[in-house]
Amino acid sequence: xxxxQVDWNLLTLVGADRAGIxxxxxxxxxxxxxxxxxxxxxxxxxxxxxxxxxxxxxxxxDILAALAPVAAELELRVHLDAMSGGLHQHLLPNLQVxxxGADRAGIxxxxxxxxxxxxxxxxxxxxxxxxxRDRPVYIMNIQGYSDHTIESLADALxxxxxxxxxxxxxxxxxxxx
Amino acid sequence: MAILDILKLPDPRLKQISEPVTVFDQTLRDFIADLxxxxxxxxxxxxxxxxxxxxxxxxxxxDLSTRPKTPNHGHLVLINPExxxxxxxxxxxxxxxxxxxxxxxxxxxxQIRLTAQNADGVEQEYEMNGFEARAVQHELDHLDGLLFVxxxxxxRTDLYRRKVYQ
Ligand SMILES: [Zn+2]
Numbered sequence: 261x262x263x264x265q266v267d268w269n270l271l272t273l274v275g276a277d278r279a280g281i282x283x284x285x286x287x288x289x290x291x292x293x294x295x296x297x298x299x300x301x302x303x304x305x306x307x308x309x310x311x312x313x314x315x316x317x318x319x320x321x322d323i324l325a326a327l328a329p330v331a332a333e334l335e336l337r338v339h340l341d342a343m344s345g346g347l348h349q350h351l352l353p354n355l356q357v358x359x360x361g362a363d364r365a366g367i368x369x370x371x372x373x374x375x376x377x378x379x380x381x382x383x384x385x386x387x388x389x390x391x392x393r394d395r396p397v398y399i400m401n402i403q404g405y406s407d408h409t410i411e412s413l414a415d416a417l418x419x420x421x422x423x424x425x426x427x428x429x430x431x432x433x434x435x436x437x
Numbered sequence: 438m439a440i441l442d443i444l445k446l447p448d449p450r451l452k453q454i455s456e457p458v459t460v461f462d463q464t465l466r467d468f469i470a471d472l473x474x475x476x477x478x479x480x481x482x483x484x485x486x487x488x489x490x491x492x493x494x495x496x497x498x499x500d501l502s503t504r505p506k507t508p509n510h511g512h513l514v515l516i517n518p519e520x521x522x523x524x525x526x527x528x529x530x531x532x533x534x535x536x537x538x539x540x541x542x543x544x545x546x547x548q549i550r551l552t553a554q555n556a557d558g559v560e561q562e563y564e565m566n567g568f569e570a571r572a573v574q575h576e577l578d579h580l581d582g583l584l585f586v587x588x589x590x591x592x593r594t595d596l597y598r599r600k601v602y603q
Binding site for chain 1: 480486533540
């Protein structure tokens with residue numbers, strides 16, 4: 261499929277997780293003649309979440325109407341929005357930032373504000389809370405791109421270690437072979 | 438020297454298993470020169486394997502000599518390579534000349550021992566680690582008809598955390 265002629269929508273689905281959601285939803289989309297592009301599904305807090313590029317093969321109202329019965333049955337919240345952009349727009353990260361610390365409010369803002377000031381463009385971010393209920397540990401892994409050196413990023417992030425947050429900056433070396 | 442066409446996914450020939458090299462002659466040396474020219478013509482690949490250009494011989498080139506900070510053995514032509522020892526594992530991001538516009542995370546051994554012949558048929562032994570070991574494992578997979586996409590793991594995959602199903 262050539263991407264140039266395709267207009268894309270972003271379909272977002274959120275609901276209680278159970279087996280078979282992706283199969284049911286994508287069967288409906290296939291029936292409408294929609295192509296699928298990039299997608300990201302993840303369980304967050306026990307919930308099913310997915311963001312999915314869906315070609316605008318039909319008017320949005322038709323797509324939503326076709327999804328409505330499945331969404332009602334599986335108790336999914338649905339969003340469908342026109343999106344600009346398309347496939348083949350990947351950017352490669354050159355740096356990885358790993359953050360670990362006792363869970364506390366503000367940790368993400370603290371880290372990402374410093375990164376933003378360093379011209380760091382976050383391409384991927386995932387975070388989780390590990391440990392146990394009494395001693396939760398916040399873990400975040402960021403991959404992104406910055407023209408600044410690792411040393412300069414590490415220096416900028418160093419003050420966080422005084423506040424009990426371990427931050428590690430490492431190169432992301434993509435092997436092409 | 439010629440720049441050869443690179444087979445790209447979903448070309449089924451990429452799944453073919455390559456044959457050992459038995460004759461170390463000028464034809465072999467000419468092919469190696471073409472394979473190297475092809476590697477250098479592409480987007481900064483640190484390695485290339487003969488089956489990527491449709492020659493199903495057990496030959497790979499790995500060259501990390503442009504990365505002084507990465508421990509490496511320089512420009513290597515590895516013929517009939519065999520990994521004899523693996524140790525450790527780490528996740529790293531890979532892409533491939535045969536899989537344009539896609540990168541993914543792959544778990545590889547961090548240390549390997551390797552035997553291979555050079556272009557004159559002389560057997561050599563290597564100990565490699567880190568990025569060079571990863572590059573060699575990626576290229577050797579091509580000789581057995583495997584692509585990194587066959588080994589990609591989710592970027593959320595934690596090497597140590599056990600999965601809990603309920
Ligand atoms: Zn490859």
